[in-house]
Amino acid sequence: MIQMKKVKVVYRSSDTVALDGVSMSIDEGEFVFLVGPSGSGKTTIMKLLTGEIRADAGQIVVNDFDMRHIKVRKLPKMRRTLGVVFQDFRLIDNMSVYDNVAFAMRVTGARNKKIKQRVPEVLALVGLEGREKRMPKELSGGEQQRVAIARALVNNPRMIVADEPTGNLDPVRSLELMLLLEKINEDTGTTILVVTHEKELVNALNKRVIYISEGHVLSDRKGGYFDETEQ
């Protein structure tokens, strides 16, 4: 769940106003696309949601945590309610598929018994059964991204946020991945927010689409990709 009200973010180093009064509300269990041209502020929103940066003005609440005023030592607790997926997968190269996923549980102090039970479960959910012992380099891009999704899912987050998850995949793998995220949303009720700028994918899934440009929300509606030329 996300609530943003008049959020402003300024990057002092480049003197850029990345977000200028962004408001949006995403409920528990929703599937939402966040779209917009390059440099419009999509990644900035993602970084606000994960607590990597802080807003300069406005209100922002993620899974009931006040992200503007959250204490640094509370961030781990907050991050356990959130699964994050990146364009470049960010797997650990010298760990097997199984260990990459188990790692996310281990570092939050989960018991071995629970890890042994849960990891195969999520690997099956993303369609990677039988690939446990493979190393990331021995997998296709689509498979690697599914490992990343399994890792994001393994701690049972309330929400998954993905920043251009199909940016490195071919169109067929990209659609497969979106359909996997849709299935996770429908089967587990996990809220999903996906940043993308791939029109065809957005049109194919027919979900709620938030369009931002130059740090402003220009459109928020259900259906296909918003085109600025529509106005």
Added chain:
Amino acid sequence: MRLNSSAYLIREGFRSIGTHRFMSFASVAIIMACLIIMGSFSLVTENINAAIHALENQNEVVAYIDETLSEDEARALQPQIEAIDNIATVEFVNRAAAMQNFMSNFSSYVQEGIDETVFRNRFVITLEDITFMAQTKVQIEAISGIGAGNVLAHLDYAKAFVTIRNVVSVISLVMIALLTFISIFIMTNTIKLATFSRREEIAIMRMVGATNSFIRLPFVVEGLVLGILGGALGFAATAGLYQLISRRVVASFGEALFNVVPLSQIALPMFAAYMALSVVVGVFGAVNAIRDYLKV
């Protein structure tokens, strides 16, 4: 923290040492070297202090008694002197004994015609701490039957000893601080190498909600292992060196002239100091190295 996570963290710490063998070796060697230098300075300081202390005990204060007092009256002053703070020992020396002492110290040609009435009854006094020699002298002079100007005290010697002791202590402290700083600096850079090569892992750990202390722990383990290894080797080397050198010193000067503090007397506190310093260096180095990764 649960057992399986602690086991995991300790394993990670050791794994990391293996992957950075050269830097790990270098940091152990540097810590060892710093500790040997620090230890040598402390040991020299310790020995200088012991030597000064021995000399201090020989630096006696002599209080001459008023000639109008009989020997018995003079002896009766002893409790008053003993009552003064900072007095270690008081010994009464009568005229006859003083003359005996004089005779045995000088050759016979000056001895002719000297009568024991030339000498005065006196107390030979040693002090607990010569730093306060001047004050104590005044207090002794205040006793009636002694009086101002009748106490012989080598204030200039006392001052020189105190100065030497202070200079040596300051140099030793500065060296220890400097070398501790260097050790922590080297340790920080060793562990930084480890954190750098695992920066992606650290970023992922943070992303999935690992606590800062959890992320830090493998690196602290690494720092502690390296630190304690350096400390133990440094201790062994310093102790060996000390044993060797002190034997040489005793052999060439003889025990009477220069009293070397025996290793057995200082080994335990020295070992404790080495270990404490190693732990400080290891932990500070690790915490320093990873600080930048844990800001957000």
